[in-house]
Amino acid sequence: MGLDEVSQKPHDRLAAWLAEDMAQVNLLIRERMASKHAPRIPEVTAHLVEAGGKRLRPLLTLAGARLCGYEGAYHIHLAATVEFIHTATLLHDDVVDESERRRGRPTANLLWDNKSSVLVGDYLFARSFQLMCETGSLRVMDILANASATISEGEVLQLTAAQDLGTTEDIYLQVVRGKTAALFSAATEVGGVIAGASEAEVEALHAYGDALGIAFQIVDDLLDYGGTADAIGKNTGDDFRERKLTLPVIKAVAKADAEERAFWVRVIEKGKQGDGDLEQALAIMARHGAMQAARADALAWAGVAREALTRLPEHPLRGMLHDLADYVVERIS
Template identity: 80%
Template structure:
């Protein structure tokens, strides 16, 4: 039985293993997202935080600390920090992308307004920095603050690169490392750092998070053209938003003059008509772009698992390996 068809999926097994710690993380999140003077802050935050989601990023922090034998209290603070940073970026992203739905619910910017989403996102980032300082670790503060800057840099780079047919795989990887992998790698790295792990283990867990995050984002981008829309993402959303993701970059690289004119029309100029998505998928299939992208995602998943080889054996390490497999399981 494949991981995607298993009765208990890897992230659910990890969540069950970390249930006590995650309960403490959730309690801390509710405490720190409160505001005496601005009731809209907990309203907006609760709408997104309590909408569901796998909470994978904070679980990675808890797992990294656990696999390194940490027994102190600050992995809870760091997991909450990671979730606050992630939630803040979602609030900001929905404004930038003019999104109307996330996790099957109306977005905060639709229910309230753009100003509320941006300002509440800013508040959560401030709360995240407060939680970081609670640990008393300058190294932790450096890792997470650098990740926050890298995330913003990646999002800005995507603004200029996403609709430019000259964008190559190197720039795409830079964007992915910024907007997604930076927080994954910081989440796992700070878990190891707070545990006082050996530097080789810290590096290994950071590399695991980086590779996992890259694989995660490539899969997300591929699912825009792959599947039936029953995987939590609507087919064609990235296409309609004119995002030049890896499948398109691979197809554009092999396009003839007629095909390149089509890509310029729908992506660079935004002149999309009925049937264009179907034509795009046909071109992706013709040039093997979907299959090539799938192989890239699996290669990064394999890199994530390889990074864990020097981490001490434990049930948690096995679960982290299974998470890397699960990220790409829907593509097999």
């Protein structure tokens, strides 16, 4: 199931608690994604931004700020910044991956073209930097600029590691920390920074976002092999067809015998896939308990996220973030 499918799950409670702030974020997003001279920009952006996404990352920014007692207005700017960065990366990712579905709908590159997706993504990155500059906080700009660079670095690392059977779990973790966890951790961290939280609290927010992002990505990788297309917003098995070495495959490769390794070389390294190969991949992973082992890793990272929250002030939002860490992993239970 998706995070937003069941009423009053942690994500729903978080969204309800922050509904007034989130309404202002959405207004700011619509205002800043406009373009007087290039109408395709709001067309492409609206297709993705208004497609019913969970808005989890901006919610984390709002929650981090409110949890630390912030009463100002710049958390709205930062939440919009985070969503723009996320949307820009999705537009670029779909071009790189040649994806055809995103959030259950045709991708922008399929409806328009690759050039439009790349250039609109660039525009959103530029808008995000304008928004963060308006806060006047050099530290906030440093955190979000570093996160943007780390995201790009993670995506490039994935290009070289994704189809290499020598890719280890450590390299996988480095990729995940780049392409997913970097924005989760930055989103929560800047909420604390703008609120003037203590260094210990800011570090705890960063640690929470980092661990939550890692758990979230591991679960997404597992759902690609065991979820429904509606639940994951893309076609089941896309990672396999795109020859991505995600955690369950890495674990299965590490335990492969000669025949199994030859299979992985053919379908992942050489890209020679045929009918029944996805089912065979699933059977090999089941044989070695790769899915269960990857789920155990996701549970462990959710535990790291929960532990980080103990260093933050008592607040209803803290309980919701605690439950969110559990629920992210429950999607694969």
